[in-house]
Amino acid sequence: AQSVAQPEDQVNVAEGNPLTVKCTYSVSGNPYLFWYVQYPNRGLQFLLKYITGDNLVKGSYGFEAEFNKSQTSFHLKKPSALVSDSALYFCAVRAAGSGGYQKVTFGTGTKLQVIP
Amino acid sequence: GAVVSQHPSRVICKSGTSVKIECRSLDFQATTMFWYRQFPKQSLMLMATSNEGSKATYEQGVEKDKFLINHASLTLSTLTVTSAHPEDSSFYICGGRGYEKLFFGSGTQLSVL
Numbered sequence: 001a002q003s004v005a006q007p008e009d010q011v012n013v014a015e016g017n018p019l020t021v022k023c024t025y026s027v028s029g030n031p032y033l034f035w036y037v038q039y040p041n042r043g044l045q046f047l048l049k050y051i052t053g054d055n056l057v058k059g060s061y062g063f064e065a066e067f068n069k070s071q072t073s074f075h076l077k078k079p080s081a082l083v084s085d086s087a088l089y090f091c092a093v094r095a096a097g098s099g100g101y102q103k104v105t106f107g108t109g110t111k112l113q114v115i116p
Numbered sequence: 117g118a119v120v121s122q123h124p125s126r127v128i129c130k131s132g133t134s135v136k137i138e139c140r141s142l143d144f145q146a147t148t149m150f151w152y153r154q155f156p157k158q159s160l161m162l163m164a165t166s167n168e169g170s171k172a173t174y175e176q177g178v179e180k181d182k183f184l185i186n187h188a189s190l191t192l193s194t195l196t197v198t199s200a201h202p203e204d205s206s207f208y209i210c211g212g213r214g215y216e217k218l219f220f221g222s223g224t225q226l227s228v229l
């Protein structure tokens with residue numbers, strides 16, 4: 001069974017400092033990996049994805065994530081945090097392939113708090 | 117851009133009644149729709165996967181007779197919570213697959229009194 005682990009319930013970072021939100025995964029075969037963000041009282045928004053190709057993926061709002069196959073990780077990063085980045089972040093994985101039954105599994109979420 | 121419209125955004129109902137939640141994919145065809153339930157600890161739990169024109173695939177522990185999913189067209193999927201009870205109170209989110217990623221609805225907060 002595939003799974004996603006986000007080991008930190010909350011990450012606090014000072015504004016302007018770099019941030020990292022951790023994610024590790026387990027899946028059969030090659031993974032498709034995703035990061036989503038949820039702002040208060042709003043739905044989930046797509047940030048970035050890794051399907052194939054470069055291990056460093058760049059996404060929305062200056063976020064990036066690095067796929068590390070040997071460590072089965074897909075940590076989310078940003079060089080300089082903004083207060084407006086404060087939100088709930090979800091990592092997700094599914095097995096590669098175009099089959100309609102490839103389900104997406106989410107981590108438990110990490111609350112990012114950027115301190116002014 | 118691709119959008120999933122989910123409504124209602126909030127519903128309060130009495131115990132024993134049924135509630136229907138709709139998700140429509142706008143500007144794209146969602147051949148696969150995922151229904152999630154978000155618990156107070158903020159985790160997202162997959163309830164079921166539905167493909168247009170076929171029966172939904174439910175995750176272990178999810179009662180298919182209680183959570184009825186219909187995916188009658190490429191742009192519409194519905195989740196009906198039948199005979200709702202207070203323990204069904206939660207935040208329900210749908211996600212439609214398109215362009216190798218999921219587009220989510222804005223969620224439905226269900227409160228069962």
